[in-house]
Amino acid sequence: MLEIIKTVIKAIPIGLATTFKNIFRKPTTLQYPDVMPDLSPRFRGLHYLARYPDGTERCVCCGLCAAACPANCIYMEPMENEKGERKARIYIINEIRCIFCGYCEEACPEEAIFLGREFEFCKYNIPDFIYDKEMLLGVFDKIEKDRRVREGHKFIRNARFDFRSPVHAMKHPDYKREKTE
């Protein structure tokens, strides 16, 4: 009995020490949505389908993303556009089924599908989570617009599109190194 009392008395200050240690720390909880979280550079959010600088979509509907997807949430049907290229007639991602693993991005040979940083896309209805091609391209357009407004750099656009070689972008006459804080 005595033993027990002794242990308890010893434990109380140890426990309280932790409490006091943390009581004056800055809280981890964010006042979202007033305060936005700091996303990791590798964060994977809502998908988007990228476009070429001339505005045509990059995706050729090759089906590799759908083949790679472990959640089986991408569906597509190809078509021939007026120029004779292969493009998607239907391209659907079921965002509620997606596990945001990023395999689709990894698989894409055309650098067309990306997982962006958008995570605020809650909806009231489950069917609204089914994103079709227009919506996914729209996500890209919005990101581009925001970016241009925010940064106002012409070169950024060029640099962004040249996914294959960042070095190439650096050689661009408009290139300025971004300031890093």
Add this chain to the structure above:
Amino acid sequence: MADQVTLTIEGREVTVPKGSTILDAATRLGIVIPTFCWDPRLRSIAACRMCLVEVEKSPKLVTACAAPAMDGMVVKVFSDKAVNGRKAVMEFQLVNHPLDCPTCDKGGECELQNHSFSHGPGQKRTSEPRNRVIFDGKYVFDEIPIGPVIWYNSNRCIKCYKCTRLVKEIAGDADLGAFNRGYKTILHRHKNVPFKSEFSGNTVQYCPVGALVADSFRFKERTWMLEQTPSVCHLCGDGCNTALWHQGQKLFRIYARWNNHVEDGLICDRGRFGGLYADDERRLQHPQIRKEGKLVEVSWNEAIRYVADMLENIMDKHGGESIGFIGNEMLSNEEAYLFNRFARQVIGTNNLDFRFEDRHLPSKELNFHLLSIMSDRVPYIDFKKFDNILFVGADSEVRHPVLTLWVKRAIYSGASRTYAAYHRKTDYNLHPAESIEYFPQGEYNFLLCLYKALKGDDIKDITSSAGVRAEDVEKWAEDFKNGKTLIFAGEDVYNNPRGTENIQLIEAIRDLLGQESKVNILFDGANYIGNILCGATPGILPFGVDNIYDNRKALADSWGAEKLSDSEGMNTAEMLNAAAEGKLKALFILGADPVGFYPGRGIAEKAMKKAEFKVVCETFLTETGKSADVVLPLAAFPEYEGTLISTEGRLQSFQKAYETAYTSAEGWRIMLRIMQKLGFEEDYNGPEDIWNEIGDNSEIFSNISHKGVSFRGLLIDMKFDKKRETDISGFEAVEAPKPPPEYPLILTYGTSVYQKRHLTHYAADMEKIEPGARIYMNTKNANSIDIHDNDTVRVSSGKGSLTLKLTTDQRVRPGTVFIPTNFIEAEFNTLLDSKADLTFVKVEKL
């Protein structure tokens, strides 16, 4: 062992027959050597160099596909030298390759992808722009349509020449060739001639890369997303093994399954592209019943109950004999058997038939005779054992494309010569066949001439009645006397007013030629033999048993039926006539379209009008369906399973690819449900149950399980070897047809190579290959009345007239015109008189 050689490959010894290549020897050891241009059916040309191997004492690497294996050879497949050699070849292949795999329809099943993955260098060393071949500014992405249904992309082509060789060496067509040299080589059709071989689709299947792509599959689906189901082509009687590539309830493409006893991996374009009708949206979508003059959609339950009630009514009022059953030759054995049980047991009638595209249908005796000849038939792979191959009464290329490929192979290998007797020239382009053209329906006279010529009689005075020249026939007779002859008796021989005599003559000719010679009967229709054997003709009970009292009694006992009808039964022609006269009260039509295809549209229309109650089960709404009281949507062939017997007598099974679409139902299920409503007490869960019942009761099919016939098929052993004594000494030539002056031309009609009834009409590709019906006329005839190619003409007979575009064709016999039957918009049978044997027409320019 003079004809064997022993060599060492990778340290292992192997003995192969002389003349084999190193590749054959390696394959025997299970060593895989990569290849592009090698194909077992083609002669090696060693064009791609992918199969390089090292041979000791040989200074350079050798191509395994072409180098003959020799005694004592030491071959290294995986030595550094060989591996690097292949790597260099691979790199070279890829120098100008566009690598647009994501947009390439071959991606996923491409040999270039596979070999480049396993044998290639993995990266390129050049940075120059890749060579691009641009044919035409119109096609920005380098692909051009080289035929109505095939696209070609020269950048992807690796110049293996498989396509040109397949078309030329096997199909015998010369409409694809290679032009230019070096990296500028392109494969192209000849100027202004579309790539339109009847076997063009095979080039798509066997092109190792995505250079040739079928229009129907271009930009449609990735190959790895599709499932494959083994099936059997049902668009003609040859029984090609096919694989259905589908996803869900959509059929994307049909490929050959490569059964080297049947189609040897090569199927015709009718089967490959025409079969894609199966999931067309124009299919019948719901059961329909005629109410107040209009067809109204109803539920299956209501439709089945209605049909059963109406049939019961008619049976009560007029007896079962007043109901007729018309099926079609594509019915599977199981369906045919159930069809026969429906008619004979449940309704109690012998009026049932599966043939409706001919008027002169073989009688019971003739059918038995045909079956007895087929008991001693020659399978495809043995054609080359005969020195002479004679076709009588068949445009074999059109009706039996794949059987003809085997004949062509026999000719090509130098083993056989071919003789074709028909009322027009048949099409053996590079494989020349001697041809005799007789008058339409002149088979009897021609065979008589040939018989007499073989006997050495003078035939000068009878050849004119056949419309042939005596010296031609005598030359043939001379040729046939030396060597073994295989005679093919085509559909026109037995679907003929003198069918019985024709077959007797053919047998007599065979007997004259000696025991070594054989006769094969050609049957058009996926399951002609099976339909006869499963009881779908009036005179023959299931399992090829004569419809006589004792047999009927035994069958009734085994079915547990009280009694089967004792009447003679009517065939389709008789049924339609009886219905038109009001003697038949009801017609149950399963997948047949008598109004559209029976020769004699008038009588078929009248039959449909006069009969009180008509049920039509159809995949698409046909002319017959439009005048029916009940229309039931029938499942298309990927949606059910069953067994078929090809014209070779091979029993094969086809599998179900997916569930029935568009609220349709399988033929056996529709019949079974109606039968059950009419008091039939048994139940089947599927074709397998029905097959088991067939197997339990028949000698021919016993011990064959449903799954057992799956892959290679089974040549069934028919035991109809009754030797019939025939006396043909009294046979006299009949008079040649004499067209009346106002209608100077004789009308001939038949299927076209791309079409099967109305069905293929619903496949988009067929429309492109053969847009619209035409009338074919000999150039001489046309010129004499000042008509030219592509003119619009009016054809008229005593019965009606048609307006068609005209094609002048050397192959048509002067004095005749030819109309293909398979076009819905051209109602060829309005021209035909259901009474007269031949129809005479006149052609006028519009």
